[in-house]
Amino acid sequence: MTNAEAYDRGFAHLSSHTVAPLLALTCAGRAPRLLDVGCGTGVVTSAALALGAEVTAVDADPGMLELTARRHPYATIRRATLPVLPFEDEQFDAVTGNFVINHVAGTAEALKELHRVLRPTGILALTWWKADEMTATNVFADAIAASRIPYEPPDRPFTGNDTPPRFTALLAQAGFQAAAVDTVRWRHQVDLASWWTDVVQAGGPRFDVIARQPPETVECIRGHYDRLAAPYAREGFPVCAYLAHATR
Template sequence: MSVTAFDDSERQIWAGRAAAYADTFAELCAHTVPHLLDAAEVGPGVRVLDVGTGPGTVAAAACDRGAKVTAVDAEPSMVELARAAAPTADCRVAVLPALPFGDGEFDAVVGNFVLNHVGRPRSALAELRRVARPDGWVALTIWATPPAPGQALIGRAIQAAGAQRPPHLPPLPPEEDFSRTPAGLTALLESAGLREAYGETLRWNHRVAADEWWSGPAAGVAFTGQLIRSQPPEVRAEIRRFFDEFSGEFADVDGLLTLPHAALLVRARR
């Protein structure tokens, strides 16, 4: 299957940025990990595939539960961190929607914030279904839309500064997009042949210093970081100015930001 422009952009966005992600947004994304593993009924002896493992947070947590863990990521620098975080797991480079595993090889397949990084979500889900055993669980998280206030902070600053999306950061094609709601995500799983789909919204507050929160996009992490870096210097300065202004809405008396976030959690059986 050919690589889409969206997929190619994602590979470039994340190339070599594992350490920067681990130092910034990884703690935020770790919040959903226990819920994700519970949804997939991960426990001792369960054969788990962690897709889009990133720095190995999910893989390490699954190993701690006594599971037999295989973890993959499209970015080699992420796989290096995952191997260090989960030394008993089989961590390797692999890219959706073409996984190097046999049909029904895993009892559970999980992906923490991976579906938003693929150009063909339905094809990716069909591949996750393929490698899960009959009656095995597929469990995923993805950011909710519209975003929670804390999640929207950096995006608000980008919009207020009048930043323009460059051509090398294409959106997901409309025919591949889906509603980022529990109902929309469960419908997407069902369209891929999965059954007993159930979705819910997870909400939590992420506490972080403003400079630390800014450091992720400033280092080019994720789509927002690449969008900011693609702007002229004067626009980048305006984005930071608006970020500082809007951050005041979330600041505690001790100077930390309390940022409300929301993610969707869904599970379904093969």
């Protein structure tokens, strides 16, 4: 199984929760030209196509793009890494980015670039996790810490820009109007054993360290995960995301 397939089996179910609010903001008009940045395996792209949008989907990861291209032949697929986009000025009516801005080095530059490719009055809608309420993944970080392996968590490029007031200010600085940030909370209900397997296989910058460990260390981390995740078996993991939206 590729990382993209593992992402699709696990994380994509978590991230799909914010697709409806993102598209309510961006696909209200008829057949908008929509740019889906950091499309991953296409949860937003898929739903936007179903609403009749003309979708261009971009991602930095070729594996994600390959899967999205195979599944969604009616979307235009391009490889691109924010903060740089290979598009003309004012080419899109709307831009969505579901849980990508938190991976981008250079938030201010990325917002300026998204502003550039939107037409006047076009809509931008972006989500990211509220890190301290992201129990579904924090249990993995806590399990790694409890196992006491020598491990330096990767820098999180978005830290410092991830609060609603700061992000709203960055949107305004990039030239956007009517910027606002909503909070979305839900429970991620998932089989705990499957969630372990899917997150470890998908890896990514925070959790690929687990699969690199010797088997006895993986077992140790797994033991801590089982203990930390157990209280959420019935009700699901509490998770919280921010949804920012603004007009060009």
